[in-house]
Amino acid sequence: MYKFRLRPRLFEYEKKFAKSELKILFGNKEEIISVQNNYFEVDSEYCIPKKMLQKLTYFKEVVLPNGERLIPDIISWELSTYNNKRYSTRYSSHGIHEYKGKFNPQTVHSLINQFLNFETEDVKIYDPYAGSGTTLLEASLLGIDAFGTDVNPMAVLISKAKQDSMVCDLDKFNDVWDTCIAKANKEWKQIELGVSEREVYLQKWFPIDTLKKIETLKLQIEKEEEFRDILMVVISNILREYSYQEPGDLRIRRRKEIPDQIDIFDRISEDVNKYIERLKRFKNVYKGKFKKNSQIYFSNIEYKSQQKFDIAITSPPYATALPYIDTQRLSIVWTKRGKPSEIKELDASLTGSREATKLKLDKLRAEMIENQANLPKKTISLISNLESSLDLKNDGFRRKATPPLMYQYFKEMKKMFQNLKTNIKDGGYYLLVVGKNKTTLGGIEFVIDTPGLLGEVAESVGWQFIGVEELQTYKRYGINSKNAVNAEGLVVLKKI
Ligand SMILES: C[S@@+](CC[C@H](N)C(=O)[O-])C[C@H]1O[C@@H](n2cnc3c(N)ncnc32)[C@H](O)[C@@H]1O
Structure with missing residues (x-):
């Protein structure tokens, strides 16, 4: 028994x-x-x-x-974070960055068990919307080969830092950090800020001393190839708190004053030291064979893999996506992952982005009326229903943009499903964790059953739609959006 x-x-x-x-x-x-x-x-x-x-x-x-x-192993992994909540989602390097919308690693762990029959040898996992790389890291911890893509350069950096953290020499990391911070402490007052697009932009968003400090530190960190990306990510995680960008707001909102807080060097030191400690504790209990995995910067829609994957596990953007780029634009610019002038374009390249000009919306609307993307019945009738419910007098630009943007979202998701078929082995599963959305047009509230509609769209391009499993009370990390419904669904697809 x-x-x-x-x-x-x-x-x-x-x-x-x-x-x-x-x-x-x-x-x-x-x-x-x-x-x-x-x-x-x-x-x-x-x-x-x-x-x-x-x-x-x-x-x-x-x-x-x-x-x-x-x-079971995961119990000791979690205990190594000394967290006494329901359970910890920050074990190993999972907690390096509070990426909005990130997965809870236990979900990935369980899906791997359930859909790969506990098999970890010779399997390959793909995450087309890898974000901060939760799937990749959890796969690594289980010794599985995994690969991911994302259009957000910060996401790529975070995933990479998570992987680097697990294979680096932690004692050396401690020493390197002590040297970097000591030098930065000594030199920051002498640093001259430049006049490049990047520096002028950062000067608008950070108090001058704060900027001098992080710029001096960056110069030190850049010399340390092995730890550079890890440190950039730990620092990026707190940048907004020290800036004029309101940290509680995912979009850009400027605040007048930055509340009193501990010195930024002390705060970063505290975070780096805590992080190293946590990694050390994890390494003491981890008995697996860590498999270092990679991630590249690419759009899922265009990415054609050289290899075939056994399974894809992902949490795609919502129909009205989070502003992943806007939220992290200070980090993107500070880490030189993008220029200020590129942010808008980067934001528009996200699936589910609300960034659109009137011209683009007019074009999309014309396409939508003819259903040029050939979206399946339920999806296109929902979009038409949204369009006909618009109150042309009282609904503003944002609301009027909803039907064409919804059309664009499902059109892009259709392309992704088509493309992904070429990357997954026959009989392989594609699992998507995604939530329903709410939107109000013409005074009517619509609940958009994104999981069900995505299943239908996937089916229309040849996936077998096995069904949607409700994940009651599963909530995306850090999202209190009034447009999100407090439950997500697991869309299960099979390549036939
Ligand atoms: C819900 S998040 C994924 C979070 C991830 N599961 C994690 O644990 O961090 C969705 C991701 O999709 C990315 N994304 C949005 N549109 C994309 C596209 N067209 N191609 C690739 N990635 C995209 C966003 O940058 C974001 O990181």
């Missing part, structure tokens, strides 16, 4: 995932008996390899038929 004890305070979907993992473990051949609310028993003759049991996501303990007790 195998006994499995669930961890406390799981959401309903997590309990469902936990049970699915057990079903997969026992090859769907055994009955999973729920003895109590948080406790399962499986009477089985199978001898499940311990290394598979170690990969379970939502159990805090497994008792084997011979009475031996086993704690």
Whole structure:
């Protein structure tokens, strides 16, 4: 008899995932008996390899038929963050940056178990909207080959820094940091700020001393190739708090004053030291074989892979996406990932972007009326419904732009689904975690069933749409948007 004890305070979907993992473990051949609310028993003759049991996501303990007790790896990974909340999502290098909309790594971990049958050898995972690289890192921790793309250069940098953090020499990192900060402390007052587009822009957004400090530090960091990207990301994570950009607002809003806070050098030192400590603690408990993975800067729509992937796991942008570029524009400019004059264009290149001129919207609207992209029935009728509900007198430019932008979103997603088919092996799954949206036009509130509609769009280009699993209470990280519905769905597609 195998006994499995669930961890406390799981959401309903997590309990469902936990049970699915057990079903997969026992090859769907055994009955999973729920003895109590948080406790399962499986009477089985199978001898499940311990290394598979170690990969379970939502159990805090497994008792084997011979009475031996086993704690799944992820439990010790999480404990290494000393977090006593429900569970920690910041273990290893996951916590390096608070990227908005990022995945909760446990979800990725469980999806890998469920859809790859706990197999980690010789498999390849793809994340077309990799963001801060949660899928890539979780795959790395499980020893899996993974690859991702994103159009946000900061996302690419963060993913890379997460990977670098896991393979670097942490004692050396400590020493390098001490040297960099000591030199910066000594030299910042002498630095001359320049007149390039980048520097003039940064001077508008940071108090002069703050800018001198981070520029001096950057000069030091740039000399340290092994740790450069990691440090850039740790610093980027707090830049907005020290700038005139209102940190609580995802879009650009200038504030008059920056509240009193600790000196920026002290704050960065605190964060770097805490980060190194956390990595050290993680390394002490990690027994796996870390597989360093890569990410490139590319649009998913154009990216054609040389290799075929077994599975894709992603969280795509919403129909009315988050302003990923605007939110991070100070970091993009400071890290030299983009020039100030390129930000607008970069923002417009995001799927789901609201950045559009009147001319572009007129063109899109004409295309939309003829349904030139040949979108499936439900999707195009929703868009037509939105368009006919518009109150031409009272709805402003933003609301009027919603139907054509919605059309553009589904058109781009259709292209992505087409393209992704060439990157995934036959029989492989494509899993998307995405939420519904709300929008109000002509005084009517519409709930846009993005997961269901995406399933239909994918089906129209030849994917098998297996269904949408509700992930009640799953909330994207850091999003309190009034346009998001407080639940996401898992869209399950299969390449046939
Ligand atoms: C919800 S986030 C992904 C977050 C990611 N799962 C994580 O854990 O950090 C969606 C991502 O899609 C990216 N994106 C938007 N449009 C894109 C496009 N056309 N091609 C590639 N990436 C795009 C955004 O930059 C953003 O990073």
